[in-house]
Amino acid sequence: xxxxxxxxxxxxxxxxxxxxxxxxxxxxxxxxxxxxxxxxxxxxxxxxxxxxxxxxxxxxxxxxxxxxxxxxxxxxxxxxxxxxxxxxxxxxxxxxxxxxxxxxxxxxxxxxxxxxxxxxxxxxxxxxxxxxxxxxxxxxxxxxxxxxxxxxxxxxxxxxxxxxxxxxxxxxxxxxxxxxxxxxxxxxxxxxxxxxxxxxxxxxxxxxxxxxxxxxxxxxxxxxxxxxxxxxxxxxxxxxxxxxxxxxxxxxxxxxxxxxxxxxxxxxxxxxxxxxxxxxxxxxxxxxxxxxxxxxxxxxxxxxxxxxxxxxxxxxxxxxxxxxxxxxxxxxxxxxxxxxxxxxxxxxxxxxxxxxxxxxxxxxxxxxxxxxxxxxxxxxxxxxxxxxxxxxxxxxxxxxxxxxxxxxxxxxxxxxxxxxxxxxxxxxxxxxxxxxxxxxxxxxxxxxxxxxxxxxxxxxxxxxxxxxxxxxxxxxxxxxxxxxxxxxxxxxxxxxxxxxxxxxxxxxxxx
Numbered sequence: 001x002x003x004x005x006x007x008x009x010x011x012x013x014x015x016x017x018x019x020x021x022x023x024x025x026x027x028x029x030x031x032x033x034x035x036x037x038x039x040x041x042x043x044x045x046x047x048x049x050x051x052x053x054x055x056x057x058x059x060x061x062x063x064x065x066x067x068x069x070x071x072x073x074x075x076x077x078x079x080x081x082x083x084x085x086x087x088x089x090x091x092x093x094x095x096x097x098x099x100x101x102x103x104x105x106x107x108x109x110x111x112x113x114x115x116x117x118x119x120x121x122x123x124x125x126x127x128x129x130x131x132x133x134x135x136x137x138x139x140x141x142x143x144x145x146x147x148x149x150x151x152x153x154x155x156x157x158x159x160x161x162x163x164x165x166x167x168x169x170x171x172x173x174x175x176x177x178x179x180x181x182x183x184x185x186x187x188x189x190x191x192x193x194x195x196x197x198x199x200x201x202x203x204x205x206x207x208x209x210x211x212x213x214x215x216x217x218x219x220x221x222x223x224x225x226x227x228x229x230x231x232x233x234x235x236x237x238x239x240x241x242x243x244x245x246x247x248x249x250x251x252x253x254x255x256x257x258x259x260x261x262x263x264x265x266x267x268x269x270x271x272x273x274x275x276x277x278x279x280x281x282x283x284x285x286x287x288x289x290x291x292x293x294x295x296x297x298x299x300x301x302x303x304x305x306x307x308x309x310x311x312x313x314x315x316x317x318x319x320x321x322x323x324x325x326x327x328x329x330x331x332x333x334x335x336x337x338x339x340x341x342x343x344x345x346x347x348x349x350x351x352x353x354x355x356x357x358x359x360x361x362x363x364x365x366x367x368x369x370x371x372x373x374x375x376x377x378x379x380x381x382x383x384x385x386x387x388x389x390x391x392x393x394x395x396x397x398x399x400x401x402x403x404x405x406x407x408x409x410x411x412x413x414x415x416x417x418x419x420x421x422x423x424x425x426x427x428x429x430x431x432x433x434x435x436x437x438x439x440x441x442x443x444x445x446x447x448x449x450x451x452x453x454x455x456x457x458x459x460x461x462x463x464x465x466x467x468x469x470x471x472x473x474x475x476x477x478x479x480x481x482x483x484x485x486x487x488x489x490x491x492x493x494x495x496x497x498x499x500x501x502x503x504x505x506x507x508x509x510x511x
Contacts, residue, residue, distance in 0.1 A: 004201050005224035011138050011150040013202055015157035016195040017093055017130030018371075020100050022161020023188040024069055024123055025286070026313065030169035032062065036180035041065075041113055057113065059406040066406075068117040070398035072124020073131065077395055080129040081258075081388035088212075089137035089205040089384075096129035097196040104189035108182050124395070126192070131371075132391035136384055139375035140205040141225055148439060151375065152368035156320045159363065161191070163313040207380050210243045211250075218243065250381040261386055269450055272435055273374040273386060277394035279427040280370035284420035285362045286398055287405050288312070288355060312359045319363035370394070376438040379447050 004010060031037045035053055044055030057065060076096070084092040103122030110116040135151050142150045169184040203225065209218035219231060219240055227233035261270045378386040408416045438446045 002201060003203050003224060007142055007146065007150060007225055010141060010202050011153050013198045014093060014134050014137055015154045016191050017096060017134045018154040018157035019161030019191050021127045021131060022158040023165040023191065024127065026162045026166035027169055027184050027188055028066055030166045031181045034173045034180055036178060040178055059410045061113065063403040063406040065113065065117055065120065067399045067403035068120040069124040069127065070395045070402055072121035073128035073395035074392050074399060076125035076128020077132045077388050077392035080132040081385035083129065084133045084136065084384040088208050089133055089140065090199055090202060092133045093130055093137065094196050094199050096126040097192040100126035100192040101189045104185060108186040128395055132388045135371045135375045136387050137205055140207045143226065144441065148372045151372040154371045155368035159316040159320050163317050166313050207243060210247050246380055258385055258389060260382060261389060269377040270386065273377050273390035274393045275430065276370050276373050277390045278397050280366045281394055281397035281401060282420065282423035282427065283362055283366055284417065287401055288358060312356055315356055315359045316363050319360045320367055322364045373438065376446050
């Protein structure tokens with residue numbers, strides 16, 4: 001079977017798994033305020049005296065409906081580590097796509113709230129698997145100079161999924177009867193069908209293949225993706241030697257369990273990966289995505305909330321582009337102060353403007369970086385489960401916020417965003433002092449940032465953690481050692497596509 005070797009095409013196909021999450025967000029946010037949905041899943045008076053609409057589900061029940069998807073995603077992210085380690089990164093994503101189709105069928109056919117929740121939980125399993133393993137898959141294939149950009153396309157795919165499905169849902173809102181919500185819920189299975197079929201033409205992660213002793217296949221993948229099929233490339237040989245060293249070292253250790261991520265030599269990077277995903281939720285962005293129609297209704301826009309709401313989805317797509325273009329130059333430490341703003345009073349235009357500002361500040365910062373950063377923190381042996389654990393934290397907090405916000409809006413209205421403002425201030429301090437920079441560093445060098453430091457030492461604080469690798473470079477020069485980057489040249493590494501720009505110890509000796 002023909003296998004695609006272009007890393008950009010590989011990433012473009014794989015991140016369709018992220019688009020599934022985006023489809024779910026907007027298929028709910030665009031529908032929950034429409035009359036067909038409110039009347040079909042109605043739990044209160046048939047029609048309200050204020051606006052003549054059905055009351056729909058209660059605030060608590062609507063929170064449960066929305067939260068059921070991230071609840072399923074939490075479980076899906078946790079089990080994705082086992083699926084990925086056993087079946088491979090590629091097949092794990094395909095499993096997720098099949099589960100999504102099943103969940104979408106149930107949602108589309110929902111006869112009551114219970115059936116809708118079950119379908120959304122199943123869809124959540126799919127999103128949890130794909131959101132955890134797509135970044136791992138791309139990280140293990142991409143060269144370091146492009147890794148941030150390629151993994152970041154996961155977030156861009158999410159934003160495209162949100163925008164596309166929102167306009168589909170908006171168009172369907174003019175239909176009569178249940179077709180207004182059943183049609184968009186049915187259409188959302190199409191990208192999953194495409195994902196499953198297209199993944200058949202993509203290679204498996206070479207690092208996973210090496211772990212399974214499929215060395216010839218691993219070498220073929222490296223040659224295909226980084227040397228245009230030339231198995232005799234010296235860079236492929238060096239990368240294979242490096243992967244072999246890592247695999248042999250890891251086999252001397254016990255099989256990985258989640259408990260290993262809590263051991264002293266791993267706890268710091270586990271904490272960083274988990275909090276990267278937690279903070280991305282506590283910005284309040286997904287609350288904005290799920291419940292933007294509620295917010296605009298509170299801003300006095302009445303029945304005309306869908307089109308103004310859609311503008312923020314366009315902003316989300318456009319403002320993610322700068323991060324994709326420059327994240328490998330900027331680095332991965334972002335803290336967006338604009339997200340801590342909140343507005344009081346009835347000034348609806350100010351509220352709308354600030355929601356757009358909120359989205360514009362999140363899109364090039366926490367949005368893509370929350371997917372790029374965690375896979376770079378961990379060694380190959382634990383990467384699948386470690387990223388799964390970090391992603392499960394994302395979904396746990398997504399679930400909590402999705403359930404909490406409708407009753408919170410009902411009880412404390414705009415004061416909800418004071419809570420998120422406090423979270424944003426806390427994450428600014430935490431990331432500045434505790435998160436090391438990993439941008440453009442080979443994956444093994446990222447390991448050395450942690451391995452060369454004592455847990456809790458000053459070397460772990462903020463970007464000073466980067467100083468560890470710089471100090472090591474200086475020590476090598478002082479001892480008269482030749483630096484690998486000087487010997488082979490950074491541009492030569494990138495041009496020839498070495499995935500991590502590394503040179504094995506064996507190679508250094510030989511040269």
